[in-house]
Amino acid sequence: MKTLAFRGTVTEITSSDIPQISIATIVSEDREITIKLDVHEKLKVFDEGDLVEVVFSSEKPDYVYGRDFVGRGIIFALRKGRNAGFQVSIGGLQVNVLCSEELMERHAIEPMEEIYVKIARSRYN
Numbered sequence: 001m002k003t004l005a006f007r008g009t010v011t012e013i014t015s016s017d018i019p020q021i022s023i024a025t026i027v028s029e030d031r032e033i034t035i036k037l038d039v040h041e042k043l044k045v046f047d048e049g050d051l052v053e054v055v056f057s058s059e060k061p062d063y064v065y066g067r068d069f070v071g072r073g074i075i076f077a078l079r080k081g082r083n084a085g086f087q088v089s090i091g092g093l094q095v096n097v098l099c100s101e102e103l104m105e106r107h108a109i110e111p112m113e114e115i116y117v118k119i120a121r122s123r124y125n
Contacts, residue, residue, distance in 0.1 A: 001075075001107060001110065001113055002108050003059070003107075004109075005056075006030075008054055009029075010025070013025075013039070016038065018038075021038050021039065024046070034098040037093070037095040043069055046121050051122040053119070053121075053122050054117075054118070055117070056107075058113065061118045071091070071116070072116050073093075073115060074089055075109060075112065075113045076088070085097045095117055
């Protein structure tokens with residue numbers, strides 16, 4: 001996988017049916033990528049409306065302990081067509097990424113690949 005990095009806005013945080021888990025939606029600045037992810041209340045590093053930096057990488061990204069979220073997960077599903085994108089499981093927490101097939105090809109996103117997911121509140125908030 002080639003690193004996929006972008007800035008986006010946390011547009012929504014809703015409660016889920018699972019205790020202590022919320023579902024966050026992040027939309028990239030160019031609106032080409034939308035992420036819906038499970039967030040445990042003890043791991044939440046952002047609030048609704050925050051500008052965040054998101055990184056998907058096969059290498060562990062630089063991060064600030066206690067301020068940024070970094071998780072290691074597995075890409076377990078790729079989708080093509082109208083609802084193109086991929087899904088990552090980080091210890092059971094799901095990251096659902098909606099994006100174009102072309103973006104997935106450009107970044108060499110493959111199923112069963114182990115990757116890191118970083119989400120950090122932007123320094124420009």
